[in-house]
Amino acid sequence: MKSNLKMFYVLTSLALIFGFIGACGGAPAKQPPQAVQVKSADAPQTELVKAPAKAAAPVTLNGAGATFPLPVYTEWIQMYKSVQPDVTLNYQGIGSGGGQKAILDGAVDFAGSDSLLKDSQYQQMPDLQMLPMLAGAVVPIFNLEGVDNLVLDGPTLVNIFMAKITNWNNPAIAALNPGVSLPNEPIIVVHRSDGSGTTEIFTSYLGAVSNEWVDAVGVGKAVEWPADQIGQGIGGKGNPGVAQAAQSTPFSIGYVELAYAKSNNIPFVDMVNVAGNQVTANADSMKDAMAAFANAFDERLTTKIVNAPGKNSWPIMGYTYLVIHLSENTDCDKTAALLGYIQWAISDGAAAQKAADLGYATLPDAVHDLVMNKLHKVTCNGQPVL
Structure with missing residues (x-):
C-alpha cells in the first residue's frame, strides 16, 4: 500500500510540474484542422478544405466599402462569430470609392x-x-402605381x-410592354450620389450597349447624370439610399443590387x-452570365x-x-485572421x-480555386501566412 501511495505522489508531482511548464512557457497546442464542405449552395461538394485555425488571441478586423454586398457581409459576420469567437469583424457600407x-x-x-x-491606385x-467574393445582379427598380411587371431592353434603358x-408612356417603352397602362408622367431617375461600384457595373452595361453613352456620359464610380440637368434626377447614398428614394418617389426608376430590391419588395425590370430573350434576375440567369465569362479574369484577378x-x-x-494587402503585412495575427475569414466565406456551405x-451568386469552382491560390501567396513580414 505504501509503495502504491508513493508512486501516486510521484506521478501527481510530475503532472503538476509539466503542467506548470506548459502553462508558463509553451504555446497553446494547435487543434487539428477540421474539414468543411466547399461552398456550393446547389449541390454537395466532395472537395474539402481546412477550417480556419483558431485565433491565438482576440483580433479585431475593420473594413469598409461597397454597399452592394452589405446584406450578405452583415449576415456572414454574425455567422462567423460562432466559427471564430475571438475574431471581431466590422464592416461599414460607405461605397466602393470610400472603401x-x-x-x-x-x-x-x-x-x-x-x-x-x-492603374494609378496600384502604382500608389x-x-x-x-x-x-461573390457576384450579383444590378436591377433597374421602378415605382409605378398599378404596374407590377415592366420589360426594358438595353437601348431603351440607355x-x-x-x-x-x-x-413613361414613350412609344419605345410601350412597345416592350403591350397591354400595360403606362402613365403620361415624367420619369424621375434615381441614381447614386456617392462613388459607387454598383454605378460602375450599371454604367459599364450602358456603355456596352451604347457608344454614345460612353462618349457623352462615361463609365465609372460616379458620372454626371443627364436627368439631373433637366430637373428629373434624384441622388441617393448607397444602395439603401437609392432603394428608399425610389420607394418614396412616384414615377421613378433607379438601380440597386438585387438583394435590396428583394428585401424591400421593390419591383424590378425584366x-x-x-x-434577344426576356430574362429576370435570379440564380439561373446570374449563373448563365458568370459561365459566359468563366475564363475572363486578368492577371489581377478581376473582370x-x-x-x-x-x-x-x-x-x-x-x-x-x-x-x-498581398505582402505589406506586419501584424501577422490580423493577417491570419483575415485570410481565415475569407477562406471560410468562399468555402463554407452555410x-x-x-x-x-x-x-447573390457564389463563386464558380474555377474562380474559387483562383482565390485560394492567391491567398496562399499572402505574406506577413516576408513569410507565407497559410
Whole structure:
C-alpha cells in the first residue's frame, strides 16, 4: 500500500510540474484542422478544405466599402462569430470609392469594392490585391402605381438614363410592354450620389450597349447624370439610399443590387438580353452570365461580366471584391485572421446558402480555386501566412 501511495505522489508531482511548464512557457497546442464542405449552395461538394485555425488571441478586423454586398457581409459576420469567437469583424457600407480610399489611406484592414482599382491606385500601393467574393445582379427598380411587371431592353434603358426618353408612356417603352397602362408622367431617375461600384457595373452595361453613352456620359464610380440637368434626377447614398428614394418617389426608376430590391419588395425590370430573350434576375440567369465569362479574369484577378452573350444571361452583373494587402503585412495575427475569414466565406456551405438566399451568386469552382491560390501567396513580414 505504501509503495502504491508513493508512486501516486510521484506521478501527481510530475503532472503538476509539466503542467506548470506548459502553462508558463509553451504555446497553446494547435487543434487539428477540421474539414468543411466547399461552398456550393446547389449541390454537395466532395472537395474539402481546412477550417480556419483558431485565433491565438482576440483580433479585431475593420473594413469598409461597397454597399452592394452589405446584406450578405452583415449576415456572414454574425455567422462567423460562432466559427471564430475571438475574431471581431466590422464592416461599414460607405461605397466602393470610400472603401478604396480607406485602404489606400491605411484606415482599414480590408476594403470592399465592386469597382476595379485603377492603374494609378496600384502604382500608389503595389501590393493591393482584389479578391472576387461573390457576384450579383444590378436591377433597374421602378415605382409605378398599378404596374407590377415592366420589360426594358438595353437601348431603351440607355435612352431613359440619357434623358432622351423622359415620359413613361414613350412609344419605345410601350412597345416592350403591350397591354400595360403606362402613365403620361415624367420619369424621375434615381441614381447614386456617392462613388459607387454598383454605378460602375450599371454604367459599364450602358456603355456596352451604347457608344454614345460612353462618349457623352462615361463609365465609372460616379458620372454626371443627364436627368439631373433637366430637373428629373434624384441622388441617393448607397444602395439603401437609392432603394428608399425610389420607394418614396412616384414615377421613378433607379438601380440597386438585387438583394435590396428583394428585401424591400421593390419591383424590378425584366431585361431583353443581348441574345434577344426576356430574362429576370435570379440564380439561373446570374449563373448563365458568370459561365459566359468563366475564363475572363486578368492577371489581377478581376473582370467585368456585363452584357453576357448567354441565351438566358442576366445582362447587368458584376463581381464584388475584397481588397487586401498581398505582402505589406506586419501584424501577422490580423493577417491570419483575415485570410481565415475569407477562406471560410468562399468555402463554407452555410455561408454559400446564406448568400444564395439573399440573391447573390457564389463563386464558380474555377474562380474559387483562383482565390485560394492567391491567398496562399499572402505574406506577413516576408513569410507565407497559410
